[in-house]
Amino acid sequence: MITVSPLYPLKFYPILKQKVWGGTKLQKRFQKKAKGNIGESWEISGVEENISEIANGSLKGKTLNWVLQSYREKLVGEAVYKNFGNQFPLLFKFIDAHEDLSVQVHPDDLLAKARHGSFGKTEMWYILDVEENGKLIIGFNQQMDSKKYLQYLSKNRITEILNVETIKKGDAFILKPGTVHAIGAGVLLAEIQQTSDITYRIYDWNRPDTDGQPRELHTELALEAINFGPSKSKLDYSEEINSPSPIGTTNFFAVNKLVLSKNYLKNLEEVPSFTVYMCLEGSAIIETDDYSEEIKKGETVLIPAQLPELKFITNSASFLEVYIP
Incomplete structure (x- = not known):
């Protein structure tokens, strides 16, 4: 392994995604520099062809893949490197849904590996803001099976069987693979997920894409991936001040609010x-023994595993704190 300099808190240039359903909140509220309807800001990504680039310090300009291959367990931790090697295991996003997203589903690890040679997609949503009548679609509103589902889908009546969740700022949800879901118009959220970009689109509100053509639907692929059983996705948590408050844990990541x-x-x-x-709100200076960096609302920072402690200097800030248990 090559000789490398000490690690420090790493910030990355956001990868901004223009979407037919996107809006302008990521630019206005989080100062993301882009024009047009931006639906997603990929904050830290190891997805192929979407590899994040470091934006600060002596490693500025290096990619996430480069720093992972160079520092290995010093960056991600011994157990994580043993399990995932040179594949960064998580993807972090901010999402602005100006319009309803498509109704979709993601495969689990077993199906994703067999079909795509990829991880599946377990994800968590944390609601940052919601306009009046904003909602989420999560699962079905009645007992469902594949035959009944296909009958509704073929008649263009699928919205009649979808479970609609009313939401407020601060709500959080874990979506397991196989859960049919959609983000509704007027919702701004943070998303933590496995490193995967596999989505099976079920229904897209009969709207055209940015090129004027309908987006592809994945009816057959989705059918095998869907979990038709009941799903409980909303998380119950209590918020404390100046101490990490556990929000939710999966096999792939744990999330606290700080x-x-x-x-x-x-x-x-x-x-x-x-x-x-x-x-999520405010700002702080984060310090290690020999490095300091400001992090502001709408920014994301990766703290390498080898760093023993981190000091936050602030009088008002809130964060999602994510790690692999």
Whole structure:
């Protein structure tokens, strides 16, 4: 392995995705520099052809893949590197749904590997803001099986069997693979997911894409992936100040909320992986022994696994704190 310089908190240039359903909140609220209807800001990505580039410090300009291959377990942790090697395991996004997203489903690891040589897609949503009548679609509103589902789909009546969740700022949901879902118009959220870009689109509101043509539907592929059983996705959690509040845990990641009203010292030696902070409100200076970096609302930072502690200097900031348990 080549000789490398010490690691430090890493920020990345966002990868901005123009979408037919996107809006302008990511530019206006999070100062993302882009024109047009931006639906997604990929904050940290190891997805092929969408590899994040470091935006700060001595490694500026290097890619996430390069730093992972160079630093290995020092970046992600021994267990994570053993399990995933040179594939960064998580994808972090901010999403602005100006219009309804398509109704869709993601495969699990077994099906995704067999079909695509990829991970499946377990994901978590944290609601940052919601306009009046904003909603999510999660699962079905009645007992369902493949035959009944296909009958409704063939008659263009699928919306009649979908479960609609009313939501508010601060709500959080874990969506397991196989859960039929969609983000409704007027919703701004943070998303944490496995590194996968496999989506089976079921229904797209009969609208054209940016090129004027209907987007492809994946009826047959989706059928085998769908879980027709009941699903409980909404998370119950209590929020504390100046202490991590657990929101939810999956086999692939754990998420806390960290609301700070004063300086805070985080011991990272007890965390078995890298840690990622997505800044939801306010700002903070984060410091290690020999490095400091400001993180502001709408920014994301990756803290390498080898760093023993991190100091937050702030009087008002809130974050999603993500690691691999």
